[in-house]
Amino acid sequence: MIDLHIHILSELDDGAESIEEAVEMAEIAVAGGIDTIAATSHGDFSLYNPEEYLEVYRKKLTAFRKELIKRNIPLKVCSGMELMVNESLLQWARKGALFGINGGKYLLVEFLFDISLSQGERMLEELLNMGYKLILAHPERYDFVKRRPEALYSLYDKGIILQVNKGSILGDFGRRAFYGADWMLSQGMAGVVASDAHDPVLRTPGFEETARILDLYYGKDAAKVLLERNPSKILK
Numbered sequence: 001m002i003d004l005h006i007h008i009l010s011e012l013d014d015g016a017e018s019i020e021e022a023v024e025m026a027e028i029a030v031a032g033g034i035d036t037i038a039a040t041s042h043g044d045f046s047l048y049n050p051e052e053y054l055e056v057y058r059k060k061l062t063a064f065r066k067e068l069i070k071r072n073i074p075l076k077v078c079s080g081m082e083l084m085v086n087e088s089l090l091q092w093a094r095k096g097a098l099f100g101i102n103g104g105k106y107l108l109v110e111f112l113f114d115i116s117l118s119q120g121e122r123m124l125e126e127l128l129n130m131g132y133k134l135i136l137a138h139p140e141r142y143d144f145v146k147r148r149p150e151a152l153y154s155l156y157d158k159g160i161i162l163q164v165n166k167g168s169i170l171g172d173f174g175r176r177a178f179y180g181a182d183w184m185l186s187q188g189m190a191g192v193v194a195s196d197a198h199d200p201v202l203r204t205p206g207f208e209e210t211a212r213i214l215d216l217y218y219g220k221d222a223a224k225v226l227l228e229r230n231p232s233k234i235l236k
């Protein structure tokens with residue numbers, strides 16, 4: 001299985017705090033049936049310079065890949081970033097290329113949780129018009145979706161891929177996020193399920209339980225489609 005959203009690189013964001021913790025997360029991912037991940041550290045360009053951040057990101061990624069080889073952990077780590085969509089990101093996008101998953105055109109994007117649908121939609125449209133393909137991280141966690149999941153039709157209809165968090169499916173983010181995740185999955189609107197793991201203890205990698213729930217409640221091929229087939233197409 002493939003995990004397209006995980007904060008595994010250490011000391012870059014609020015994910016893994018050390019390389020040891022990152023290795024522990026990799027071991028949990030592999031034990032939980034995952035062979036490929038995209039290391040999607042947070043990228044908020046209102047807080048730091050994108051070029052400098054990218055340089056540090058690349059160094060961390062290379063060091064982590066070497067560490068996995070050294071320890072014989074069979075996990076392929078693709079590049080990626082979870083980009084915070086705000087005016088700074090758009091400004092940067094107007095003059096330079098943004099950092100897509102596995103070096104491609106798919107961007108994993110997120111908002112602040114209290115953004116309105118119209119504000120979010122306007123910024124995503126600008127990115128779509130630049131030729132990017134978009135994966136919206138954890139739609140079920142935004143306030144406008146918690147209030148009214150149907151608001152997602154307008155984003156879905158634009159071809160934006162909706163990425164549900166495993167924690168929302170398991171009920172870790174509360175009743176409304178659980179309901180939003182269930183709503184997207186029941187409608188067949190979810191394109192990808194990912195861990196959004198941040199550590200080896202609380203927000204963990206691995207899809208064993210998630211895959212069982214997907215197949216049990218959303219059709220027998222749900223896990224295959226959402227945890228393998230669609231993520232694999234995005235990486236390619």
Ligand SMILES: [Fe+2]
Pocket residue numbers: 005007082137196
């Ligand atoms: Fe994330």
